[in-house]
Amino acid sequence: MKNLLVLTLALAVSLCSAQAAPITLNASGATFPAPLYGRWFAEYNKLHPDVQINYQGLGSGTGIKQFTGGLTDFGASDAAMSDKEIAAVTNGGVVLLPMTAGSIVLSYNLPGLTAPVQLPRDVYPAIFLGKITKWNDPKIVAANPGLTMPDLPITVAYRADSSGTTFNFTNHLAAISADFKASPGSGKMVKFPVGVGGKGNDGVAALIKQTPGTIGYVEFGYAMKTNLAMATLQNAAGKFVAPTPDSGSAALAQVALPDNLRAFVTDPSGDTSYPIVTFTWWLCHTQYTKPGVADAIKALANWGLTDGQKFAPDLGYLPLPASVVTKVQAAVSTIK
């Protein structure tokens, strides 16, 4: 009986493989887009049962390391790859593909507030520098005429772990504040002069929920899922814009992508643009030696850039503007 079962299974397996050679793609990297990628790969597998994709959300740094070491077929990173990192890849060149994007929001815990708090461009960098320490600071009160700001100390919450979210958030702060650029500057992990650190988005969210008066930066999708209050921020054009998929996409549309498709949107222009947005990239080789892998990655990337984009808003990501999609598709077609 047992033998029979094994035999049938073996037969089934061999029949399947006879129909189409199954391909397994291994990938790892950024945790930020991992929920979207997970959804993509599950949907794609339903359409193409012969392609199986294993994605491990281990963090951008690990994604780059494993891709460089040849452990994965493609990597994923919120900070793309630096020229130095690209030079370290020995087997051929690297193609960077922006596949989706997201916004970073300032979430806060202020009980009894009737509308989202508005934070001007000179205020929120000052909060993260520890220069504005009270919620009823005259600058915050002036920007929120309809709200009664409480007399609460501001507690800053940041990511304690090294993260692409910190990288993009501090890049933005450094772009709009000379003080922030001078110190602490920007990077995946910086020394904030004030505040407490939480591990991961969930750690920061827990800090915010716990203590009234706390403000911290988290990804839009995460804040949306966990119903955190999100501040309305003043953009480069001087307008206050709430974080939504539309205001995020508007910001992305302002960006002129260079040929290597590596552009950090540190301070987007445009009246309707939300100020803190970021692309997130796939890291692919220009050439693949394993048969079928290049075609599988190209088909997958093209599907993600077209059909895949419609999954983005529901999960809190930004659909790529059409102009960006065209450019990325051109880059996909160069993979051999």
Next chain:
Amino acid sequence: MQTETAPLSEATTQWIGNKRAQRSKSFDLVFSWSTFIASWGTVALLAWIALEVGYAALPAVRECGFGFLIGTDWDPTDDVYGALPLIYGTMVSSALALFIATPLGVAIAIFLTEDYLHPKIRSIFKFLVELLAAIPSVIYGLWGIYVIIPITTPLGNWLNTHFGWFPLFSTPSSGPGFLPAAFVLSIMILPTIAALSGSALKTTPQALKEGASALGATRWDVILQISLPIAASGIFGAAVLGLGRAMGETMALAMLVGNNNQISASLFAPANTIASLLANSFGEATGLEIAALMYLSFILMALTLGINAVAEFILERTGASTRHF
């Protein structure tokens, strides 16, 4: 239907005896060799880990040298590494935990060794205290976030507004910080301290206690003047071993200590510890940062090894060794 079994001849008995002796001899040999290999293997493994960590730390040792120990900045963006706030955070959070856990642990040990309870109930208590050691670190962390921090935060803010001039209360509470971290840590090291202090207290000769009682000493006198002085160095060893454990604790601290690389005298200020920084940064570290993290690991390893060795030495001398087997 009785059948008589013929007695074995003398030669046969001897032959069986020899065979058995030979077999047990070779068995003995295999057994003693495998225990030898297992125990020396453990020692070799420890040496190997230390070498490997030290080797990986070399670039940072070359780059930062001893300045690493007194530097106060930890900035991977500019490749500037200083470990002082982390060493300070590790030592202070562990010392605070010890400060809370030692009196509690010794009290538990006295309660469980000085015949207050029926032996059956005593074993239940003992089991429950030891069970504290079986709770995963991350559960302690969650408990700290959702139960302890909401208690320590208003307490800290109250102390700060009324006694802010006192250095220990000089900052308002920001949620996570030294106090909640040390409190949770103290519960985590409580079983170690209680169990080892208990075995130290048990070494008090019964005759001495009975003699004191016979001379009119109350139970209070016996505990304070006979049991505790005799067990003192054992209890000290237990506390030092608890300290060693507290210093290496990672997950609960990463969740509770606030992860801010600063040196502040205030109990309510966020801080950071070596183990917590390692857990937070390792995944994304590159280049010199990896070496710097390895250097930190090496320091932590040296500190805990040193402390454990001191504790073991003290316990050894008092006979209340940790080697229960």
